Amino acid sequence: MAxxxxxxxxxxxxxxxxxxxxxxxxxxxxxxVFDLSEDRRRLRLxxxxxxxxxxxxxxxDIADFDAVERVVGESGAAVIVHLxxxxxxxxxxxxxxxxxxxxxxxxxxLEAARRAGIRNTVYASSVAALPVAGELxxxxxxxxxxxxxxxxxxxxxxxxxxxxxxxxxHTVYGPGRDQGLTSAPTKAMxxxxxGLPFMIPFAGPLQFQHARDVARxxxxxxxxxxxxxxxxxxxxxxxxxxxxxxxxxxxxxAAEIACEGDPLLFSAEADGGPLDALIGDIGRTPLxxxxxxxxxxxxxxxxxxxxxxx
Numbered sequence: 446m447a448x449x450x451x452x453x454x455x456x457x458x459x460x461x462x463x464x465x466x467x468x469x470x471x472x473x474x475x476x477x478v479f480d481l482s483e484d485r486r487r488l489r490l491x492x493x494x495x496x497x498x499x500x501x502x503x504x505x506d507i508a509d510f511d512a513v514e515r516v517v518g519e520s521g522a523a524v525i526v527h528l529x530x531x532x533x534x535x536x537x538x539x540x541x542x543x544x545x546x547x548x549x550x551x552x553x554x555l556e557a558a559r560r561a562g563i564r565n566t567v568y569a570s571s572v573a574a575l576p577v578a579g580e581l582x583x584x585x586x587x588x589x590x591x592x593x594x595x596x597x598x599x600x601x602x603x604x605x606x607x608x609x610x611x612x613x614x615h616t617v618y619g620p621g622r623d624q625g626l627t628s629a630p631t632k633a634m635x636x637x638x639x640g641l642p643f644m645i646p647f648a649g650p651l652q653f654q655h656a657r658d659v660a661r662x663x664x665x666x667x668x669x670x671x672x673x674x675x676x677x678x679x680x681x682x683x684x685x686x687x688x689x690x691x692x693x694x695x696x697x698x699a700a701e702i703a704c705e706g707d708p709l710l711f712s713a714e715a716d717g718g719p720l721d722a723l724i725g726d727i728g729r730t731p732l733x734x735x736x737x738x739x740x741x742x743x744x745x746x747x748x749x750x751x752x753x754x755x
Contacts, residue, residue: 449474449475450475450522450523450524450564451475451476451477451520451521451522451523451524452465452469452474452475452476452477452522452523452524452525452526452664452667453476453477453478453479453516453517453520453522453524453525453526454466454469454476454477454479454525454526455478455479455480455507455525455526455528455529455550455554456480456507456527456528456529456530457478457479457488457500457502457528458478458481458482458484458485458486458487458488459487459528459529459530459621459624460487460617460619460621460622460623460624460656461528461569461614461617461656461659461660461663462478462480462487462526462528462529463487463488463490463491463621464491464619464621464656464657464660465526465528465660465663465664466478466488466500467488467492467660468657468660468661468664469664470492470496470500471492476500476501477501477502477503477516477520477521477522478501478503479503479505479507479513479516479520479529480502480503480504480505480529481504481505481506481507481529483502483504485497485498485500485502487620487621487623488500489751490620490621490742490746490751490752491620491621501520503516503519503520507529507546507549507550507553507554508545508546508549508550508553509553510553510556510557513550513553513554513557514553514556514557514560514561517557517558517561517563518561522563523563524563524564524565524566524567524667525554525557525558525563525565525566525567525568526566526567526568526663526664527550527551527554527566527567527568527569528568528569528663529550530546530547530550530569531543531546531547531587532587532624532625532626533573533585533587533625533626534624534625534626536585536586536587536590537585537586537587540586543586543587543590544586544590547587547590547591547593547594548590548593548594548597551568551593551594551597551598552597554566554568555597555598555601555607555609556601558601558607558609559601559605559607563607564608564670565608565609565610565666565667565669565670565671566598566607566608566609566610567609567610567611567612567663567666567667568594568598568609568610568611568612569611569612569614569663570591570592570594570595570611570612570613570676571587571588571591571613571614572613572614572615572678572711572712572715573585573587573588573591574588574591574592574594574595574613575588575613575711575712575715577710577711577712578712584710584711585710594611595611598611598674598676599674601674602673602674603674607674608670608671608672608673608674609671609674610666610669610671610674610675610676610677610723611674611676611677612659612662612663612666612676612677612678612679612720613676613677613678613679613715614654614659614679615627615651615652615653615654615678615679615681615711615713615715616630616651616652616653616654617654617655617656617659618630618631618634618653618654618655618656618735618739619631619655619656619657619735619738619739619742620656620739620742620743620746620752621656622656623635623752626709627651629645629646629647630645630653630686630689631739633645633689633690633693633702634693634736634739634740634743635743635747635752636700636702637693637696637697637700637702637740638697638740638743638744638747639743639747640699642701642702643701643702643703644702644703644704644705645686645689645690645702645703645704645705645706646704646705646706647686647704647706647708647709648685648686648687648704648705648706648707648708649685649707649708649709649713650683650684650685650708650713651683651684651685651686651708651711651713652679652680652681652682652683652684652713652715653681653682653684653689653732653735654679654681654729655729655730655735655738655739657730658681658727658729658730659679661727662679662720662724662727665724665725665727666720666723666724668724669723669724671723675719675723677717677719677720677723678715678716678717678720679715679717679720680715680716680717680718680720680721680729681715681717681729682729682732683714684732686704687704688732689704689736690702690703690704692732692733692736693736693740695733695736696736696737696740697740717729
């Protein structure tokens, strides 16, 4: 199982990827990174400089099949955790780049896994892949691309028995979550820790998922052997953005944090039961505890000039 196997993590310069790598490093388990750049900034939020610098790291483009196939072979990985992606705002600004990274990149990973005999590929889909109420398609190009990723994984299983697990996060928060449509609640926590005002530009219900929990769920899926290509929601309690604001103010009563705007056009009722059935209930951080830990971490990181408000 993946405990002693090398896990190849694509997109480890991002939030979830950095947490996945940090979890492996802290457990003393082998990991190898593939990313477009050697930006270890988010990893250094979670590990000391020496540990972050020691992570084996290969740079390359996820849309370049030769580069993907090469790193799969050279890393000696038995499992891939595929997290390289461009999120909603970037896909809107550059749809072609979004399709290359999110769709071509997914097919490249699955094809490299097929040729190398990779035991399991765990990849990030998204709640954005689900159609909004009354519609036949997702509400964003990013969601359409992620829906295509799920379809590609299913065909790779059906045609070539390439096993995979797709996971659909909702609103991930915590250190390192500084990009993407749903990063605003985390930015609000940084602002509160810095004594600055912040307006979260949406309201309504969502599923709030701590980045460490998400990373542990990805790694737990890497441990299992699956016969198929299931796509599973991370799930978790539904909270409102107003409740998140209240939780921030409970930690910092003077915080000038508020929310306004319409709810996100994503389902907030994702069912995590099937995922728990696959990996067991590994626990989900309660809202108050997660907000408290995140604000404490941001205070420390701000004091060390490791995070800053834009």
